Amino acid sequence: MTHVVVIGAGVGGLGAAVRLVGAGCDVTVLEAAKTIGGKLNIEASDGHTFDTGPSLMTMPFTLADTLAAADVRLDNVLELLPVEPICRYRWHDGSRLETWSDDDRTAAELERFEHGAGQEWHALLEQGRRTWEMSLPLFLSEPVGSFIDIARRSGKPIDPRDIQAHVTLSQIAQRRFRDPRLQQVIERFATYAGADPARAPGTLSVIPYTETAFGAWHPRGGMHRIAEVLRDVIVERGGTVRTGTTVTRVLIDGGVATGVELADGERIDADAVISNVDASHLYGSLLDAPDEARRVADTPQSVSGFVLMLAMEGKTPELAHHNIWFPRDYRAEFADVFDDPQPPHDPAIYVCNPAVTDPSCAPDGDESWFVLVNAPRNGPVDWDALGERYQEHLLDRLDALGLEARARAKWIVRRTPADLERLTGAPGGAIYGTASMGPRSAFLRPRNESPVAKRLYLATGSAHPGGGVPLVLLSGKIAADLVLRDCG
Ligand SMILES: Cc1cc2nc3c(=O)[nH]c(=O)nc-3n(C[C@H](O)[C@H](O)[C@H](O)COP(=O)(O)OP(=O)(O)OC[C@H]3O[C@@H](n4cnc5c(N)ncnc54)[C@H](O)[C@@H]3O)c2cc1C
Structure with a gap:
């Protein structure tokens, strides 16, 4: 049986592990902290429960697909509660706007601020839908390194204009809306990717589309339930999740990852290693890979x-x-x-x-x-x-x-x-790894298939396709697919 070691029990590591136990692999997840979840964690006392990281769940199908890979139905293990309105915005002048998963209702809200803004909202969502339908199969679900990779996969050249990568998110906001308050609503979506809207590619205007089309959700009990559910599936399928276990080294033999070494000197052999830790930590501390470490450090x-x-x-x-x-x-x-x-x-x-x-x-x-x-x-x-x-x-x-x-x-x-x-x-406490800033930023993220060693893969928000729970789950999918391709 193929044995895979996953370093880190963040959502990317747990998601990859669920897919691999579902495919019949023997999986060991090693987590340095005392608790699982990484940034997706919990603080609870006196009957008060707080999600300490993500508080908004979007694109729940990414979680459903992950669980389905291990024959588990999302509905059977987690209750997702719809959140409406999605968000309530307020300004110093006392004005207030709400966004809803019902796009007509949101459009009516925007129209109160500016004549024609409702129509622009619909147009923004339509552009977002087109970008989304192109990005999901060609970019977000596959190991990608450049526009050429995408073109090869789609069978035709990709024009950056198709995915709004030639303009910034601020420019999109300003072209569609005159009212500065509405511009701010659009610009804020850059922060979902940890970026500055004046430098973030307009591609991020896909986010209001995904929020509207797939809804905003809250798992009953809190976002941390997502990590618990993933952990439970791994353990029920015979996998192992060890907390309080720090990996200090990825072991490489003849250019192939062969296992890991722990802080107490224990060595664990593996047919493949998936790293869920930040890419800078992997390349800077767990491996001797100064070129890759520098490349990550040079990215905003x-x-x-x-x-x-x-x-x-x-x-x-x-x-x-x-x-x-x-x-x-x-x-x-x-x-x-x-x-x-x-x-x-x-x-x-x-x-x-x-x-x-x-x-x-x-x-x-x-x-x-x-x-x-x-x-x-x-x-x-x-x-x-x-x-x-x-x-x-x-x-x-x-x-x-x-x-x-x-x-x-x-x-x-x-x-x-x-x-x-x-x-x-x-x-530095960076929430989303590298920032989405500049038209090529999507291609500057570390790749899921490490160039340093064979059978070493990255499933983390600091690698492709980026941060945020849904994208990190896709990172886990890509890494798991690569393991199955190589170790079948
Ligand atoms: C304040 C905040 C708000 C956020 N809001 C949202 C939101 O609303 N919606 C959303 O989708 N996303 C949000 N995010 C982003 C989201 O939380 C992250 O993108 C995602 O959780 C990252 O998951 P990950 O799997 O990449 O890794 P991480 O969560 O970073 O997990 C990596 C794990 O590796 C472990 N580790 C590190 N080194 C070692 C080692 N040497 N050995 C063993 N284990 C190790 C760490 O302890 C950690 O548990 C937010 C994040 C924060 C912090």
């Missing part, structure tokens, strides 16, 4: 995030499940994050209040808020030194929004980019 890294988790007393009727307050100057926020790294003074504030959809997230009558703002990576900013002061700054802003955060919070947990780096091994 994604945004990080500053998180507050607040155990709130009482209910907040004005909150939806997902809420955004835009700043007065959105451009200044991206300059603070990417150009002149410093804690953003007036960031867009995201508040996730999952108890609106799933009362199990908080004690009766209370709420569990996950507050997230974009933040520059740790390193250029010393987040250990600045974390406490920035927490107070954010609480001031929440109070200024009328949310009475200080008065109502029973307790608060803070996660800075430095904490994220320590907890998940993501360099």
